[in-house]
Amino acid sequence: MLNSGHEMTEGEGSAFRTRLKHLFADWKVRPFTPAENLFPSDLLKSLRQIGALDALLSVEEGGLGLASPRDGGRLLSLLLRRTGYLSLSLGRCLEGHVNVVRLVALYGTPEQRYSLATTLKNGVLAGIWVTDGEPSVRLRKDGETYRLSGIKGFASGVSEVGLALITATTEQEESVMLLVPTTDPARRRPGPGKLTGMQASGTGAYDFSGLTVSAQDILGSAGDYLRQPEFSAGAWRGSAVALGAVDRLVDLLREELLARKRADNPHQLCRIGEAMILQKTASLWVEQAAQAAGDCPGLSPEEVTATVNLARLAVERAALELITLVQRGLGLSAFVKGRAVEQVMRDLATYLRQPAPDEALTEGAAWFVRHDWPEGGL
Incomplete structure (x- = not known):
């Protein structure tokens, strides 16, 4: 049971570190699999089983707060480093997942944070897709809702990601962030071509044309994605x-x-x-x-x-x-x-x-x- 405070306890952090240590030791000795175009679903499942994805959420949301670390990032760094050792492709997708949690924590409303936590606890992998394809992604007002058009390219884990944080250009030529479900196989498109490496990350493209979103799907304010630091x-x-x-x-x-x-x-x-x-x-x-x-x-x-x-x-x-x-x-x-x-x-x-x-x-x-x-x- 996680504590009801605002930071993980030393015991919780130590317990997670131990689970990660055992996972790493197990996977490190497994035979190398040369089928590099296969998404590492089994490793992702193992990370879920030790609570690695839930741990990214805040303590209030049932996690350990790893996406907003107060320990100098040591535990999150270890998680990313160990994942990168076992699979750079999954490490790329996990880093994107962390980025989504982080951005929603920074710029999201309480309702958006709660909704994301609920979604991720159901095992959904989140992705951050900001590189436009042809045509670029745009957002226009359509009555009480908004309508999307365009394609995101270089979408890591396009066949595995169930929720994407994307950027879109408004009618006022401003850039905004949105949280959009990405579970429709018919919207998946080929990627930029066969990359020489990182093939297991399943990089492709996703067509958002015709999707309707609401104001509640818009994250933060215009320009927040590029906000420093x-x-x-x-x-x-x-x-x-x-x-x-x-x-x-x-x-x-x-x-x-x-x-x-x-x-x-x-x-x-x-x-x-x-x-x-x-x-x-x-x-x-x-x-x-x-x-x-x-x-x-x-x-x-x-x-x-x-x-x-x-x-x-x-x-x-x-x-x-x-x-x-x-x-x-x-x-x-x-x-x-x-x-x-x-x-x-x-x-x-x-x-x-x-x-x-x-x-x-x-x-x-x-x-x-x-x-x-x-x-x-x-």
């Missing part, structure tokens, strides 16, 4: 998922070299050591970003955004350098399709292609150029 600060969660794949690549490199009896070779030891340095560097940056984004006292919204932006690029750089190390260490065997190491590298390289990396880097650096750095650095 939340818009940029949430990127730390994607970095935590990527970190899980970094963990797995380090393990795969070590395990393969041990199996070949090459782990004691001095050149391979150098690669293993460098891989561990990259892994730890990425981990420290994710921890720093999670703390900054978690309502860290004394930080301005601009500093939060700058910190998370730099962390995002640091994790990307570490991951890309690690991929090169693994390829050099394992040689052509790292390029054999149907093997775990090859698929994880492809998935990770695809996952890292987030929008506007140069802008994130320069904006993050620009803030710290104009302000004193914290004592001891970031």
Whole structure:
């Protein structure tokens, strides 16, 4: 039974951590499945069974408040990192699910928060789909209701998501968020084409044309989706998922070299050591970003955004350098399709292609150029 206060107790957090530990240990030793275009439904089911999705909700809604962490994001970071290790594709979908819970908690009415909690407790996976297809999604007034038109592309988990948070352009050319059910198979469309990685996430498109929504389905006010620091600060969660794949690549490199009896070779030891340095560097940056984004006292919204932006690029750089190390260490065997190491590298390289990396880097650096750095650095 969860407590009736506003924060999870230490015991509740410890119990959830233990359940996650057991799930991770169980799934980590399972044989690798090369069918990469299959959505990881069994892993999602296991996460549901340990209460991982319910835990994202607030304590008042029967959860642990992981989507709005007050522990520096440590437990949420662990959940995302472990999921990313086991399946980057599911990690992507889970991160989107977390984002929906977070945005509704920030901008939703009490009725919207209650409705979302009820829906998610029934096992529904939520998605956040904001990239427009052709035509783009628009919203127009139609009497007492509103009517949608257009398509959302790059819709992760399009066949699995039952509720999507989408953006739409109004007749006043403003961007608003809406919560819309997405259970109609006839509205699913092919995605942008076969991606080189992340195929198990089931990225497609969804046609919202003709759907009727009410004012109660509109979340927050115009422009809220892009409001800072939340818009940029949430990127730390994607970095935590990527970190899980970094963990797995380090393990795969070590395990393969041990199996070949090459782990004691001095050149391979150098690669293993460098891989561990990259892994730890990425981990420290994710921890720093999670703390900054978690309502860290004394930080301005601009500093939060700058910190998370730099962390995002640091994790990307570490991951890309690690991929090169693994390829050099394992040689052509790292390029054999149907093997775990090859698929994880492809998935990770695809996952890292987030929008506007140069802008994130320069904006993050620009803030710290104009302000004193914290004592001891970031």
